[in-house]
Amino acid sequence: MKHFTQFESKKLADSLIEKALAYKSHPRMEAAKGLGKKIGCIFLNPSLRTRASTQIAALNLGMDPIVMNMDKEGWALEMKEGAIMNKGTVEHIKDAAGVLGSYFDILAIRAFPSLTNKQEDIEDFIFNQFIKYSGVPVISLESAIRHPLQSLADMVTIHENVGQIKKPKVVLTWAPHIKAIPHAVANSFAEWAIGCGHDLTITHPEGYNLDPMFTQGAKIELDQQKALEGADFVYVKNWSAYNDYGKIVTTDNSWMLTEKHFKHAKKAKVMHCLPVRRNIEISDEILDGTRSLVQEQANNRIYAAQSVISHILG
C-alpha cells in the first residue's frame, strides 16, 4: 500500500483493524515513530471529525500535522490540463500538489464530488490529481467516491461488537435527507463490508441504486423491512441518486430508521458515520438508545487513521 484510498485486500484490512485496536488500547505505544515527519491535511471541504481525528492520530505517532483549508485559506485550484488561466482559479493543481508533496512526508486530502459532473466524480479526478502530482503517499480523507478511513473505523467497530457471530448480517440502508449527499460513505462501506467477508444487504428506494462497481457481492433488496430481517448491524446513510446523478428522487420518510423497524432484528446495532440529521435519517430513540454505535464509530476514527498513517510510515 503506497496510498490509502480504497479497500485493497482482506489481509491488509485485517492487519489495519488489528493495529487500530492495539492503538486504541495504547494510543501512544509508538509515540516516536513519526518524529520529525509532517503530514499535510488538505481540506477542500469542511470537516469536524476527520479534521480532529487525523491530527490526533498523527500526534499519537509523534508526527506534526499541518492543516490547510484550501477553500478558505488557500485558493481556487485549476484542474484542467492546458487551461489558459485568465479566470477565477489562481493556481494549477500541478503546481500546488507538487509544492505540497515537497513540503510533507504524507498528504491527507479531502475533496468532495461536484454531484454535477458524473464522469469527473467517478474518475475521482481532483483526488487523483493530488496523487499524480504530489509524489508522496496520499491518504483519502474522503474523495468524490470513497471514504476509506470511515469504512476502516466502521470495520473496527463491527469487529469489536460482533461477538461470537461468524458472518454477521450487515444491512446498508438508505435514509431520507433534505440535501443531495455524496455516495462516498455508502460506496466505501459496501466495498469494505464485502471485502471483509460480511454478509451485506443493501436496501434503498427505487432510483437510488449505487454505482455497481461497489456493490458486487451484496444482496440488493428494495423492501426495507425484508432487508432488515435478522440484521446484526444496520448502517444508515443517505445518498443522492446515481443514475439520475446527484438528484433527490424521493424523500419518503418511512425510510427513517425508528424502533419499529427492528421488529425482526431485535439485537441489531445501528451505525452511522455522523453528522446525522436526527429525526430525519434516524429517530432520537435509536440514537440515544443501546442499539447505537455511532459514538464508538467516531471514536474509532482516531485509531483507524493512526493505523493507516503508521502503515505508511512503515
Added chain:
Amino acid sequence: MKHFTQFESKKLADSLIEKALAYKSHPRMEAAKGLGKKIGCIFLNPSLRTRASTQIAALNLGMDPIVMNMDKEGWALEMKEGAIMNKGTVEHIKDAAGVLGSYFDILAIRAFPSLTNKQEDIEDFIFNQFIKYSGVPVISLESAIRHPLQSLADMVTIHENVGQIKKPKVVLTWAPHIKAIPHAVANSFAEWAIGCGHDLTITHPEGYNLDPMFTQGAKIELDQQKALEGADFVYVKNWSAYNDYGKIVTTDNSWMLTEKHFKHAKKAKVMHCLPVRRNIEISDEILDGTRSLVQEQANNRIYAAQSVISHILG
C-alpha cells in the same frame, strides 16, 4: 473543580493565582506535565487573545492544542432536544459534543450569547450542552454569561499591582460602545472581584444594571464621578442592557474614561480586557499612559490558562 466555568471559592482562586504567577516566572517549569494529552479549543465565535493564549498555555505544559472553528470549519449545531433536523443545522450538539469529548482530554469552548434569547443566555445553554454531552473537563473560553479565564487573569494583575493595599477599592465602570456587547466580562469580573474580597463598586448609566446574580456584595453607584473617588483599580467595560435585554439604551460619551475622570483617584490603575475601542471606551491618553494595565492583563491570560489547565490535569 472538574470544569472551569466560574468563581468557586477564594481558596481555589488564591491557589490558581499563585500558580499562575509561578508559571509567569517559569513558563516551562512543568513542560512535560500534559505530554501526550490533547486539548480541543472549540470556537463558536472569533477570538485573538484567547485563541493564542490558550494554545500557548497548553504547549507550555507539553499538551497538544487543536483549534476548531466551528462557525467556519465545522457547521451549525442543533441545540434543541427532539428537533426534527430538516433545516440549516447539520449536527446535534449531543452528537458533536460526544465525539469531541471522546477525542480530547480537555475541551475549551467559546460560545457567545445570542443577546436576543434572554432565558437561553442566562442558562448558558449552549455552553452547558457541551458540559452535559462531552463527558470531559470543559474550560470556558467565554460563555454567554461568564469569561472566567479573563477574570482570573484580571485577579492576577490586581495581585501584582496591589502593593501594600489590604482591600483595594475596585471600580467596574460601564463605558460607551457602538455595538451591543455581551455581559460576560462584566459579570465575571464582578463575581471574581467580590469573591476575592476586593471592595467593588459598580457604576453605569440608568438602565445598564447587570444581572443581580453577579453583583451581590458590590456597591452600585450611578454617579460615575462619585464611584471613581479613591479608586485603586478601575475596570472599564461596555455592556448592553440587561433588563431591556441586549439593547443599547444610551451612548452618553461623557462615560468614556479620560484623564479628567481621575481627579479624585490620582493613583488609580486602569484595566480593560481588550479589544478596546480607543477614544470611545477609553481615551488614548489613558491607554498609552502609566495608569494602563491592559497589556499586562492580556499577557496574564497565558498564565491564567496555564494554571487552570494544570489544575485540571491534576
Added chain:
Amino acid sequence: MKHFTQFESKKLADSLIEKALAYKSHPRMEAAKGLGKKIGCIFLNPSLRTRASTQIAALNLGMDPIVMNMDKEGWALEMKEGAIMNKGTVEHIKDAAGVLGSYFDILAIRAFPSLTNKQEDIEDFIFNQFIKYSGVPVISLESAIRHPLQSLADMVTIHENVGQIKKPKVVLTWAPHIKAIPHAVANSFAEWAIGCGHDLTITHPEGYNLDPMFTQGAKIELDQQKALEGADFVYVKNWSAYNDYGKIVTTDNSWMLTEKHFKHAKKAKVMHCLPVRRNIEISDEILDGTRSLVQEQANNRIYAAQSVISHILG
C-alpha cells in the same frame, strides 16, 4: 539582524544561503534549537506556500508555530494614530501588536499593500506598525513592498543552479496577469539579486517601471527580446504600475514567456515565485519542461525560513 524584512549585506545573505543549504541536507540537524519557543504567524492575507513552509521551518527547529488568520479568525485592525474607533475596526494595531509581542518569541507577519494608498504602501505602514509596537523580532512573510523570504529562497535556488558561472546574467521580466498585483516580489528580487552581486537586467513594458529605490544597479531594457539575450536565469513576475499606482496599463500577451523567447538564451533557467497563472504569465511548455526551477524555489522556501528563524534565535 534583529528583524528580517529586507536585504542587509552580501555577507549576511551568503551566510543565510549557506545555512539554508545545510538545513536542506539535514532539516533536523538542530531539532532542539527552538524548543519551548513560539512563533506567531499572522496572516492579514491568504497564503499557501508561506503558511506551510514557515510552520515546517519552525517545527524543524523544535519551535511551536501558531497561525492566526487576522482577516478571518481575528478582526479588522485600526491603523490610524488617534482614531476615534466608532466604525468597522475593532482593535488598534498598538494594542494587538503589543499583545502578540508579549505572547510570542518571534512574530512572522503577512500584510499586503492596498495598491490604492501609495504613500502608506511605500512606507510599509502596516508591517512597520507591528515592528513598532510588538517589541519582538519580526519576520516578513511579505509586506507591502518586499517579500524577503521568497528572495532568499530564490538566491538559494540560483546558488544551487549556477554551476561554474561566476556572475550569472539574471533577467527579471514583467509578465501579463489579469489582476493588479503587488510589487513586493519584484522589488525584493531586484534588491537581493543586485545585493548578491548578480548581473541583473529588468525588462517590462512602458509604464511598468518599479520603484527606483529597488532597482539601483540593474540595467533597465524595455525590449524584452534584447533583455533575454544570453540570460542564465529568467525570473518571471507580473506587477501593476508604480507611477500610475496599482493600475494595469497593458496586458500585452506577447510578454508571456514561451519557448520561442529563448532563441538567444538556450540554457536559461526559468523562475517564478508561484502561484503562476499558466498560459498567461508563462506557457505550459516552459513550466513543465527542464528550464523550470519553480518547484525547487518553492521547496527552498522551507530552508530559507529555517535559516532566518535560526539566525534570529541566535
